[in-house]
Amino acid sequence: MLLWNLVRGILPVGYCLHRKIPSFDPLCMRCEAPVETTIHVFRDCPNSSAFWSLLFNHLAPPGFDFHSFFNSSPTDRLCFNLTNSFTWKTIFVVGIWHLWNTRNMAVFENKMLFLNSTFNKFWVDYHHTLNLKQGQAAGSSSSTDSITRKWAPPHKGHFKLNTDGSWMALDNAGGGGVMRCEKGLWQVGFAINFNAMSAAAAELLAIKEGLLIVWARDIKQLELEIDAEALKMMLEDPDAFKNHDLGNAISDVVSIICRNWKVSIFHVNRSINCVADKLAAMGRSKIRRGEISLFHYPPAELFQDYASDIPEMVAI
Structure with a gap:
């Protein structure tokens, strides 16, 4: 659902809510930037930028196009990430999910997570997702392969x-x-x-x-x-x-x-x-x-x- 709303541009970020409710303050609750857009939530907010920097220190794919990731428009960036390798798509989707959860904790609970806490949550869910995919692959593998495992x-x-x-x-x-x-x-x-x-x-x-x-x-x-x-x-x-x-x-x-x-x-x-x-x-x-x-x-x-x-x- 998060990805579907993101693709359609209807995530309830400050900018979108302000357009529908003019009295609503579009401020980013994490860094106090005057306008919270989707690209701000998932990339440009200092909290999000620090998260991606830490992630790339551990999981940067070989030959990854950092320029496209950090400089493309919201639409082009989404297309770039969702048409990349399976591994990167998994990293990206799990990553934005945790950035959205971190943002919502700041908005609704007035709670700021430490960067390491956000990354550790991501790391656990990312590996669980990979394990699930490995299990599916094992279930659909050949009978010869199942005998050896x-x-x-x-x-x-x-x-x-x-x-x-x-x-x-x-x-x-x-x-x-x-x-x-x-x-x-x-x-x-x-x-x-x-x-x-x-x-x-x-x-x-x-x-x-x-x-x-x-x-x-x-x-x-x-x-x-x-x-x-x-x-x-x-x-x-x-x-x-x-x-x-x-x-x-x-x-x-x-x-x-x-x-x-x-x-x-x-x-x-x-x-x-x-x-x-x-x-x-x-x-x-x-x-x-x-x-x-x-x-x-x-x-x-x-x-x-x-x-x-x-x-x-x-x-x-």
């Missing part, structure tokens, strides 16, 4: 924990996970129901619960696999996300990881995390609010998914 047992002497979150709304969320040994055998699984503000928050709560379950079993070497690359980055560099909305949740998980054991974090494709994904969906839809169920054997409804991870186990 399998869950792999941990290294000798290690255990492996796969976790995932399932989120629809604040009060409709859950998580799940499974720990397996070096032979790929099921050790313990869980499904939990909880409140979560976002999909990323649900993933973090599932990771936290899974780590606590494993820690209670006195495991000393653990491989943690998750399908959210952005969360892996945040857990490995928590200080960079102290001001993020998820900062406290990240800190909670990191405090468990830093206990007296070795935890290695890996990112995997969503198709490889199938068992954890189904346990998370079970937690959201089948477990009572605030409760957790432990599974010492694979639940019947996902046994085939578990067995297909290690084909030879079907004969066990």
